[in-house]
Amino acid sequence: MRLATWNVNSIGARLPRLLPWLEQTAPDVLALQETKCADSAFPYADLAALGYEAAHAGDGRWNGVAVLSRVGLEDVSLELEGHPEPRIASAQCGPIHVTSVYVPNGRAIGDPHYHYKLAWFSSLRERLNSFDPTQPLVVMGDLNVALRDSDVWDISAFADSTHVTPAERGAVQALLDWGLVDVEARPGKGDIPFTYWDYRAGMMHKNLGMRIDYVLTTPVVRVSDAYVDREARKGKGASDHAPVVVDVEV
């Protein structure tokens, strides 16, 4: 099976890039983040034409997540207890239970959104208690955390910044401690497999990026290949995130 995750930064704006990418890459399951789309405007028909069912949580301008699948879509859940924003969507997709997550950005250390981010992570970890780490399970999406110093272009630029604090890293580590494995994409042409580059200041051109999009799997999901599709980040009309593509066997 081929799994992928992609923060598309508006599915409406990205549809001319997303649909050809789906045809070319042909994932069996795709987790989307930042659809920025009311459910009534979600392009179900365009996706169905390519063979995908979709479970979408979205309320308009901000956030919004989805799970697309062409191998079945059962037991859909769009809720994280205590957190009404549409930041989680999960479903059983064939043999694997898949969850798409868009973790709050946090904005600045000490900001109310920073505490919200940590609380959201805590709820996500609690939610795992209703699952079995010996079963095939994937949690993927935009975690808005760089686990290691090497996951950002220059750690010295992140003094007093979010995404790299011990508390945020600890929140991701808690997911790993439950039994999830952080799938490491193979490097491209000698580059670090960043997944996000700011639109501003030529960051993509200079490869000043961050690895903040993750595919986390239980160990029974055997990974045969994983890569970041940097081509999808290039050119006109790109998202500021690149997709992460992972081939697995269950």
Next chain:
DNA sequence: ATGTCATCTTAGAGATGA
């Protein structure tokens, strides 16, 4: 690194968030 992008309000540029 702060050089962009997407969306909403409301009719054209500013606010917001990332």
